[in-house]
Amino acid sequence: MTNYYRAAFALAFLLLAGCRTQSxxxxxxxxxxxxxxxxxxxxxxxxxxDRAFADxxxxxxxxxxxxxxxxxxxCLELIRQRLAPNVDKVVLQPFTYTDPARHVTLHLTNIIxxxxxxxxxxxxxxxxxxxxxxxxxxxxHKNQPIVGADDGASGTAAQLxxxxxxxxxxxxxxxxxxxxxxxxxxxGEEKMYLGARYFAAHxxxxxxxxAILLDMIGKKDVTIYREGRSQDWQPELNAKVWxxxxxxxxxxxxxxxxxYTIGDDxxxxxxxxxxxxxxxxxxxxxxxxxxxxxxKCSPQSLKAVGDVMAKVVGDEK
Ligand SMILES: [Zn+2]
Numbered sequence: 001m002t003n004y005y006r007a008a009f010a011l012a013f014l015l016l017a018g019c020r021t022q023s024x025x026x027x028x029x030x031x032x033x034x035x036x037x038x039x040x041x042x043x044x045x046x047x048x049x050d051r052a053f054a055d056x057x058x059x060x061x062x063x064x065x066x067x068x069x070x071x072x073x074x075c076l077e078l079i080r081q082r083l084a085p086n087v088d089k090v091v092l093q094p095f096t097y098t099d100p101a102r103h104v105t106l107h108l109t110n111i112i113x114x115x116x117x118x119x120x121x122x123x124x125x126x127x128x129x130x131x132x133x134x135x136x137x138x139x140x141h142k143n144q145p146i147v148g149a150d151d152g153a154s155g156t157a158a159q160l161x162x163x164x165x166x167x168x169x170x171x172x173x174x175x176x177x178x179x180x181x182x183x184x185x186x187x188g189e190e191k192m193y194l195g196a197r198y199f200a201a202h203x204x205x206x207x208x209x210x211a212i213l214l215d216m217i218g219k220k221d222v223t224i225y226r227e228g229r230s231q232d233w234q235p236e237l238n239a240k241v242w243x244x245x246x247x248x249x250x251x252x253x254x255x256x257x258x259x260y261t262i263g264d265d266x267x268x269x270x271x272x273x274x275x276x277x278x279x280x281x282x283x284x285x286x287x288x289x290x291x292x293x294x295x296k297c298s299p300q301s302l303k304a305v306g307d308v309m310a311k312v313v314g315d316e317k
Pocket of ligand 1: 132151184288
């Protein structure tokens, strides 16, 4: 049966059923059918995908944001200003890195937003806010810096909106929203993850019980598989995230299998004894190219990841 005939048949049945109900109202009580067949509504968080997407485009509007650029300086201020009203405290963690090959000393800053600073249990979400100085996957523009809509702005945007979510409904535990600098310096892994390395070596009183990295999570129809190292190191934390995604109806965005094994900011955390997993959609054709722009990303993707993070953090006791 085609969908057309199926629909016509169903309509005819409903009309007949309606007539019969009408003719029998005197003797048979009406049966409440709608409340019986309605599916249970999924309870998503207050995460506003459009507002998060506006945080993404605002970063991109500053242009490229590698350390040392004007966009980098302006982006630090943008994050600080949008974060501060929604957390108890913002702490800046400045540090320097000297790149011997380029003969340059970078002035870098990790940004730490803290909610419930006195709570014994602390969970962390983290992301990088800098962008790649070289489009090394873009054959025609290898030496040009990228805008980094997905690779830089997406995780930052999600965390800025999550601060608003947690401000409206305060979690029971301490929450640290960390924005690390110098993730995408390089090329070469020894020159990357600079902010994550610095924080992992100097967490001070902000050392979390665990940390979840959001990197490249804004692509349209975002699809996040379990990352290999995360699964080896923290299978239970991974399971918690994928269960939250399934419970919220985001199974299509979070397929429950391992696909890539990736070097990222979670590695220095793990090496420093901080349990950490990486949420990343690595099937991104515009990775480290000039094509990594806001039109490749979507509010729906930010909301899917934001809702799952709001649930994971909100469920903590
Ligand atoms: Zn990158």
